[in-house]
Amino acid sequence: MSPSELEPVLAEGESSSVEFKRCGGLPGDDVFETVCSFANRHGGSIFLGVLDDGSVEGVDARRAVEVQRNLVNRVCNPNQFVPSPAVETEEVRLDGRTVIRVWVPMSASVVRFRGVAYDRMFDADRRVSTDYGLSQLYMRKQNYYSEQRIYPALTLDDLRGDLIERCRRMAVLRRPDHPWRNLDDGELLRSANLWGVDATDRSSGYRMAAVLLLGRDETIGAVCPAYRTDALVRRRDVERYDDRLTVRTNLVDAYDALSGFVRSQLPDRFHLEGDVSVSPRDIIVRELVANLLIHREYSSPMPGRVIVANDGVHTENASRSFYEGPLSLSDFSPMSKNPIIAGFFTEIGLADELGSGLRKLCRYSRVYSGRDPELRDGDVFHAFVPVRFADGGGESPENKPQTGSVSSERPTPDEAMDAILEERGFVTSRLLANAAHVSVRTAYRRIIRRVDQGTLRAERRGHSTRYIPA
Structure with missing residues (x-):
């Protein structure tokens, strides 16, 4: 990744596939929780040396190799990860600072970090502890479709015969030579793959899809009680x-x-x-x-x-x-x-x-x-x-007439910053970017300009930084 490719990622902010981590020393557990969640979701990139608002603090260049080696060693440690997810790292230099990108591809299996599975929800890592959450993870990995679930106890009487006939007529009306024309109800359902055999235990019967498409209301309520x-x-x-x-x-x-x-x-x-x-x-x-x-x-x-x-x-x-x-x-x-x-x-x-x-x-x-x-x-x-x-x-x-005292012009970054400071008592790159309709990178530079002038100072809060009047 080049600096020009990194800048728009920083401006866009964190997402389901992008995470920023400060990383003042060696990677902490929160980094590995994100590795786990990315592996369990769609994959993603972790940028070490970047604050939550997208501003670059950088990793100590003298320890960059040590940081990457530590990360790979922990990921490959069976006492930490089961199974070990794949990761790749690279260094990117931006404005004289070092950022380490950790790329995590989607895993073929459910990954656990210290015995716990994590999933990615928007821009946060979520600990998966419920049976439903774990079943969703496994379903995502196993390429399993819930519509294929077999219900051996169901019979043709649990489906609506009049609706099957209606669907037959709809198919024939669309295509007069449709094969459903000459099939009885059972054969039609098999032809549409609504009846099948479970390959794991060889049980057979009507699928969930048959119930949802053609089932009686009471049958649908028994099979999918939350359906609405x-x-x-x-x-x-x-x-x-x-x-x-x-x-x-x-x-x-x-x-x-x-x-x-x-x-x-x-x-x-x-x-x-x-x-x-x-x-x-x-x-x-x-x-x-x-x-x-x-x-x-x-x-x-x-x-x-x-x-x-x-x-x-x-x-x-x-x-x-x-x-x-x-x-x-x-x-x-x-x-x-x-x-x-x-x-x-x-x-x-x-x-x-x-x-x-x-x-x-x-x-x-x-x-x-x-x-x-x-x-x-x-x-x-x-x-x-x-x-x-x-x-x-x-x-x-933009097409509606403006009324009252609302101005149709966007505020300048300095005007927006003054308004945020007056309202909140502090400002961040993300707040300013949203208010002034500029990139996070541009907002950060505006804030740093005031820091250099001595009118603002940085205040560290956890892993993030905000700026307050000096």
């Missing part, structure tokens, strides 16, 4: 809701109910593609609701949610993520979270091929509101599509 999807309208009463729909039924009926509810809350707009009129609203709602139901982690107790707010439509659902961060078309690699459910939705025409949803959302969001959607994956998947309502909701702040 909430649809909320928060336009006037933003603390609670203006209207609400709670869905606990099968995914096919849930799709219809949620789509109808959200469509009824959104304006429709006329749009021609060639000589054909299409509804951007309906396409957007279809993709949002299908994604909410298809790519959800159903072993999680977290309910799915779709919220119609003044700025647009928000959805969130538990996710078994392979990646954490924003999604964009330029670097998007589609990976199905529930391939059986996704395949069934495709067969009956409620979803398209994997990856098409993001492309459609981007295309029709621009038609619908003139703006791109925002999607972010992680333990919770978030999606947002902007909406321009007829009453003015959904306008971006």
Whole structure:
């Protein structure tokens, strides 16, 4: 890593894959807890010699080799780590100071440091002590899909025969020669991989996916008691809701109910593609609701949610993520979270091929509101599509008229620093960067300028530094 590559990382700050550590001497236990959490999550980089606010204090250059040797020795010590995670280190020089980057790739096994497993949540290391948390770690490592879970005691009577027939007709209507046309119910379920055999103990039966897609409500409640999807309208009463729909039924009926509810809350707009009129609203709602139901982690107790707010439509659902961060078309690699459910939705025409949803959302969001959607994956998947309502909701702040005494101009870094000091009595690089809309690096240089002038002085608080009037 070069200094020019390091600077934007410092400016961006800590995240699920970036951690800053002061490291005045040899690495402490907190460094190794982060090594463990990165190995158990998606991997990441630890930067030794960097304070929490992104400012570079540096590692003693004379001890840089000793620091790296100590770190590798402890990671390889079986009394410290089981199993030992892989790590790589490198030195980066920035403004005359030495930073050590420790890169930790994702491990194939669950890693423990001194007998404890750690997981990465946003920019923090979390000690995993509950059975559920540990099961999620193992599931992430074993490439196991909860939708595949077998329930040997379930019979065809636990599923809705009328719904199976309805789905058969939907598939045939979409493709007249569909093989489901001539299959009986049991054969159809096997063809859709909704009945299977567990390779570990050879038990056989209907899968969780069959229950979620076609089960009776009481069967769904017994298999997935926490399953629920909430649809909320928060336009006037933003603390609670203006209207609400709670869905606990099968995914096919849930799709219809949620789509109808959200469509009824959104304006429709006329749009021609060639000589054909299409509804951007309906396409957007279809993709949002299908994604909410298809790519959800159903072993999680977290309910799915779709919220119609003044700025647009928000959805969130538990996710078994392979990646954490924003999604964009330029670097998007589609990976199905529930391939059986996704395949069934495709067969009956409620979803398209994997990856098409993001492309459609981007295309029709621009038609619908003139703006791109925002999607972010992680333990919770978030999606947002902007909406321009007829009453003015959904306008971006820069397009709204300024009222009162609020200035539309951004404060200068010095003005922002004075305001922070007056309000809080101290300032940090991160606070100043957010207030003045500058990088952490620029904010740090502004603060150090005042330190050099003698008007501010540094005050150490734990692993972080703040600056107070001298």
